[in-house]
Amino acid sequence: MSTDDIASSINLNGYYQKNDGKPLTGNQIFLRVKNYPSLFENINEIIILTDDLHWKNIITNYFYLREVLRGYFHSFHIQQIIATLFFYRRWLDLSELKNLNYPINFLDETNSSIEKLLDGGKKMDRKIIFNR
Structure with missing residues (x-):
């Protein structure tokens, strides 16, 4: 969550009251996090918990990919490409599990290359086949 989101949630739920009665701000949350x-x-x-390595890895990779792609694509396309890459990575992870009948076949076997992702995932989106 962002510092402003955390401050808003704390203020909304009344988890903390300052002595002066004013609501918490994102800057105050940021200073606490630094401490x-x-x-x-x-x-x-x-802001993430340091022991949550899963989210830390995902967020770090997201920002890295966003910076790498920034000079080549518009921000809307970058979001779509990254979402497609994360979804595809998760699908690969799930498909490696034994005895899993995953209901979606993302790529046909004859045409599976990373180039399908470079157009914002549009070619890959068209290749999604739902097995019923």
Whole structure:
């Protein structure tokens, strides 16, 4: 969550009251996070728990991919490409599990290359076949 989202949630639910009665701000949350590096980590203004390595890895990879693709694509296409890559990666992970009948065949075997992702995932989207 972002610092502003965390502050808003705390204020909305009444989890913390300041002595002056004013609501918490994102800056105050950011300063608290900096004081507790063993508990929290700030990755491009998104606060995560340091022991949550799964989300830390995903967020770090997301921002890395976004920076790599920034000079080549518009931001809308970058979001679509990254979402497609993450979804495809998850599908590959799931397909490696034994005895899994996953209901979607993403790529036909004769034409499976990364070039399908470079157009914003449109070619890959057209290749999705739902097995029923």
